[in-house]
Amino acid sequence: MNSDERWFPSHLRELGTAECLKLLAAHQVGMVAYCDDQGPVVLPVNYALDHGCVLIQISPHSTLARCLRATPASFQLDEFDDYTRTGWSVLVRGDAAYVESADLPTDDDRPHTWAEGQRTLHVRITPRDISGRRLLPV
């Protein structure tokens, strides 16, 4: 991503991959995004960071499951504060693929979903590119 793509051209610091991964490791909800024939879809999901990949757990019968079978997908995470007008954002661009049970981490390291439901399908988003930015106070 070029410097001219910054959405906040000033008071902005690019984040390194290590800092992006640290932010990803410290949170539990983010946005998974994929493209269908009508454009991008962006939906919140619980996730876990698994060896540098984003692991999510969804219903095997959902449209999300159908769309994330093997496709380019992104994962986005952010926090902004209306009062201080500061915040940060991380974008993981990569590819989504189903994960076999044998390839899953132990229970503790899997995503912990916040609501009940039959979410037995795990999908891994393997990053091709990780970028992030922090908007600093003036």
Next chain:
Amino acid sequence: MNSDERWFPSHLRELGTAECLKLLAAHQVGMVAYCDDQGPVVLPVNYALDHGCVLIQISPHSTLARCLRATPASFQLDEFDDYTRTGWSVLVRGDAAYVESADLPTDDDRPHTWAEGQRTLHVRITPRDISGRRLLPV
């Protein structure tokens, strides 16, 4: 969107369009999403709600400007609380297009960007579909 697409299958309430628009009207930062040849891109932007459309203000020389010239685009907004494990999310799916100066609302009703920079290009995302969900406490 079908009920099986719900990311939180339980304790979840679908939001009506009016409530989605109310949430959109009450916030200042959201995520604009578009698709390029490598999949979805999701970036934070300041925005304003203008007659039911999402209005953003960006640099005319940015990749974002090039990609949002006339394309399917989405706008996403959410708030989640790690402690209570509750929150809400709104997704606007629609089409992005440049806005001529003559079609802009008055200054007060334009997006107020949080950082300095030359953002003279306005883009309007006209909704085709607005959906939202609220995750309620158990």
